Amino acid sequence: MxxxxxxxxxxxxHLLAPxxxxxxxxxxxxxxxxxxxxxxxxxxxxxALVTSAENPTTEAKVALGKQLxxxxxxxxxxTMACVNCHLPEHAFTDQKPLSTKDDGKTxxxxxxxxxxxxxxxxxxxxxxxxxxEGNVVAAWKAQLGGKPDAVAAKLAAVDGYAxxxxxxxxxxxxxxxxxxxxxxxxxxLRSGNSAYDRFxxxxxxxxxxxxxxxxxxxxxxxxxxTCHMPPLFTDRQFHNxxxxxxxxxxxxxxxxxxxFDDPKKTGAFKTPTLRDVSRTGPYFxxxxxxxxxxxxxxxxxxxxxxxxxxxxxxxxxxxxxxIGKLVAFLxxxxxxxxxxxxxxxx
Ligand code: HEC
Ligand code: HEC
Numbered sequence: 607m608x609x610x611x612x613x614x615x616x617x618x619x620h621l622l623a624p625x626x627x628x629x630x631x632x633x634x635x636x637x638x639x640x641x642x643x644x645x646x647x648x649x650x651x652x653x654a655l656v657t658s659a660e661n662p663t664t665e666a667k668v669a670l671g672k673q674l675x676x677x678x679x680x681x682x683x684x685t686m687a688c689v690n691c692h693l694p695e696h697a698f699t700d701q702k703p704l705s706t707k708d709d710g711k712t713x714x715x716x717x718x719x720x721x722x723x724x725x726x727x728x729x730x731x732x733x734x735x736x737x738x739e740g741n742v743v744a745a746w747k748a749q750l751g752g753k754p755d756a757v758a759a760k761l762a763a764v765d766g767y768a769x770x771x772x773x774x775x776x777x778x779x780x781x782x783x784x785x786x787x788x789x790x791x792x793x794x795l796r797s798g799n800s801a802y803d804r805f806x807x808x809x810x811x812x813x814x815x816x817x818x819x820x821x822x823x824x825x826x827x828x829x830x831x832t833c834h835m836p837p838l839f840t841d842r843q844f845h846n847x848x849x850x851x852x853x854x855x856x857x858x859x860x861x862x863x864x865x866f867d868d869p870k871k872t873g874a875f876k877t878p879t880l881r882d883v884s885r886t887g888p889y890f891x892x893x894x895x896x897x898x899x900x901x902x903x904x905x906x907x908x909x910x911x912x913x914x915x916x917x918x919x920x921x922x923x924x925x926x927x928x929i930g931k932l933v934a935f936l937x938x939x940x941x942x943x944x945x946x947x948x949x950x951x952x
Contacts, residue, residue: 703893766951820935
């Protein structure tokens with residue numbers, strides 16, 4: 607486990623930043639650049655994304671990956687695309703507790719947001735994917751029932767795609783470069799410029815009074831910040847908070863052989879980012895909490911008891927009014943990032 611100091615020093619610096627910065631003249635909001643480039647979460651403007659040496663990001667790959675993400679030609683049935691479960695208007699989630707795959711089977715886990723995935727070194731709820739490239743090819747096969755060779759041939763026959771694959775990779779489409787284009791697109795999906803980002807950037811009025819009280823509870827009495835650390839509002843670690851542990855055969859999560867292969871991680875799942883959380887319901891890895899207030903209530907009351915529960919999660923004895931304040935604060939984490947869907951080549 608990390609030492610308390612290594613966790614709290616950066617947090618403290620982050621929390622003090624607005625106070626320190628208030629000595630300086632108020633910075634001008636960067637409206638023009640927000641349109642031009644995806645706004646990174648405040649504090650990560652210069653942070654490195656988790657990249658792949660074999661797949662440096664280029665504009666051509668990002669534009670192509672965006673089309674592929676929306677294109678049902680990637681699926682076995684020809685009718686389902688990545689975007690069916692990862693909808694931009696819901697911060698790239700789908701509002702369903704558990705969604706149905708292309709083959710008609712139901713997922714066992716809730717569709718997560720695509721925002722800020724480029725900062726994660728372990729993907730999926732259980733952390734089994736070690737790279738975005740690996741993750742998206744797996745998702746393509748498992749969720750969309752995609753047959754890579756058949757799909758590559760289909761795309762190669764589309765003039766627009768043939769040209770863009772040549773431009774981006776100097777190659778015809780194939781399994782690897784389809785995955786690389788999708789990963790390049792997802793790495794660019796950053797979500798920042800939220801009311802919270804503006805607040806820590808020195809705009810004292812960006813949060814209203816209730817949200818400020820919620821932020822204080824988040825950091826203080828509620829101790830949510832222990833795991834949901836800014837700027838991403840996740841520590842990128844895996845914890846058992848008890849969700850789904852009452853099921854007949856509970857999902858073992860990160861303990862699985864193909865994830866961490868560690869029984870100590872039984873029932874542990876990735877701390878989800880809370881950025882854009884007001885738009886990503888239903889909540890938890892099994893979609894079991896319908897509303898944000900429900901999810902916050904579970905977390906604030908110490909999760910659900912089970913033999914593997916993380917001792918960091920305890921009942922914080924919050925009142926309903928305090929839960930409401932936390933929810934109000936979480937709404938300040940909605941990113942303001944413009945997104946326009948692509949046109950697909952015919
Ligand atoms: C039928 C719904 C569905 C479709 C279609 C779908 N996904 Fe997902 N996606 C999910 C679910 C459910 C998970 C979580 C699975 C898990 O954690 O075990 C997920 C997880 C992911 C993750 C991991 C995010 C994280 O934070 O760990 C990425 C990246 C991803 N999907 C990308 C894609 C791409 C790219 C496509 C298209 C090739 C796609 N998905 C198609 C439902 C879907
Ligand atoms: C011990 C670490 C830990 C602490 C402390 C913690 N959380 Fe969580 N939180 C998690 C994990 C892990 C999950 C995912 C659980 C799952 O789905 O199995 C989660 C899920 C959530 C979700 C659902 C998000 C989603 O996308 O599904 C919300 C909302 C949330 N937490 C808010 C809070 C609040 C508010 C607090 C403080 C009262 C808090 N959490 C304290 C680790 C923590």
